[in-house]
Amino acid sequence: xxxKKSHGYFSFPKLEGEIGPRMMFRGxxxxxxxxxxxxxxxxxxxxxxxxxxxxxxxxxxxxMGARMMSGQTKYHEELERQLAExxxxxxxxxxxxxxxxxxxxxxxxLTPADVVVYDAEAHACIIDGxxxxxxxxxxxxHNDMESxxxxxxxxxxxxxxxxxxxxxxxxxxxxxxxxxxxxxxIVALKKExxxxxxxxxxxxxxxxxxxxxxxxxxxxxxxGVDVLFNTFAKSMAGIGAFVSSHxxxxxxxxxxxRSQTYAKSLPMxxxxxxxxxxxxxKKHPEYQEKLWEITRALQKGFRDRGFDIGGTLSPxxxxxxxxxxxxxTNLVVDLRENHNLFCSIVVYPVIPKGEMILRIIPxxxxxxxxxxxxxxxxxAIRSKLEAGEYRKPMPDMADK
Numbered sequence: 411x412x413x414k415k416s417h418g419y420f421s422f423p424k425l426e427g428e429i430g431p432r433m434m435f436r437g438x439x440x441x442x443x444x445x446x447x448x449x450x451x452x453x454x455x456x457x458x459x460x461x462x463x464x465x466x467x468x469x470x471x472x473x474m475g476a477r478m479m480s481g482q483t484k485y486h487e488e489l490e491r492q493l494a495e496x497x498x499x500x501x502x503x504x505x506x507x508x509x510x511x512x513x514x515x516x517x518x519x520l521t522p523a524d525v526v527v528y529d530a531e532a533h534a535c536i537i538d539g540x541x542x543x544x545x546x547x548x549x550x551x552h553n554d555m556e557s558x559x560x561x562x563x564x565x566x567x568x569x570x571x572x573x574x575x576x577x578x579x580x581x582x583x584x585x586x587x588x589x590x591x592x593x594x595x596i597v598a599l600k601k602e603x604x605x606x607x608x609x610x611x612x613x614x615x616x617x618x619x620x621x622x623x624x625x626x627x628x629x630x631x632x633x634g635v636d637v638l639f640n641t642f643a644k645s646m647a648g649i650g651a652f653v654s655s656h657x658x659x660x661x662x663x664x665x666x667x668r669s670q671t672y673a674k675s676l677p678m679x680x681x682x683x684x685x686x687x688x689x690x691x692k693k694h695p696e697y698q699e700k701l702w703e704i705t706r707a708l709q710k711g712f713r714d715r716g717f718d719i720g721g722t723l724s725p726x727x728x729x730x731x732x733x734x735x736x737x738x739t740n741l742v743v744d745l746r747e748n749h750n751l752f753c754s755i756v757v758y759p760v761i762p763k764g765e766m767i768l769r770i771i772p773x774x775x776x777x778x779x780x781x782x783x784x785x786x787x788x789x790a791i792r793s794k795l796e797a798g799e800y801r802k803p804m805p806d807m808a809d810k
Contacts, residue, residue, distance in 0.1 A: 616645020
């Protein structure tokens, strides 16, 4: 019953029209804060042209086959070279998808003798990858270095018995709360413990560090991150991903990652489009600067108005409010129907009962006027929430 009511409105909503700050939702134009189009590249004319030319020249079928068998091209190799150079690694390997890619990286790197230590708030793709691991794993409290040190102590004892290695896994930017993985402090722990570090930097690529090179660059510890994962689905506004590391590790992944060995090669239009996206990121640092101008204005505005946005240090901007699920439901309806503002909401069971998170994703395509309007909208809904107005029944938008 609840699935039927929410489908198409709260879950699986259809945002239509050109990708950007303003899109159509159920026949109404809304100010959209729910896309990871950080640098505004999704509808960049040069990107659209590159995508179209790639499709016209190669079609979606090329290359026809898995890369190891018949799907290798000079374009795939050159894109890998450029990506590795950009993030400061020796080599890179293209992946068809981010989520499945991360799962396969973890599965490939670990043997049953190895021990994993991972952050408690690691992304679902990391958790699913760890479910394939047949060895021991330990979880440390989110971004808690004392907890990590304690779990590394346990890992060292187990690894000594199994004669395996230790892999620490964390994220560069945590996509829900926007805080950064403490990569500098984790890398410093290598002086005390013998481990390798795998970082999922999906939200950091293009947004953090010099020229968008990522969170490891931001902290100045690129060399200390042994395996770095990035996706095209956010700042690159595309499909695909890549993993970068030392050449011998990438060679190992090329020949052993099952999700790539047994999958068709990344289609040529996506490869050619990725060249253009990377070129624009390198040539136009002002895109990242504009993103941060909008981010700083938005986050400062929320804090100045007394909103709790937690400890975000990235563009990801969570707004924490108190209220039960019916109140959260009515609040979202009010935002979308009366304020024409669209953003994602998170409630129980993802977070504790009685709490809600409205997740705002600023982009370089937004304006300062968008920011000011949004702050006014949030002030209005907070007043209604505190006055108990969202406890009253709201119109049933799911039937419209």
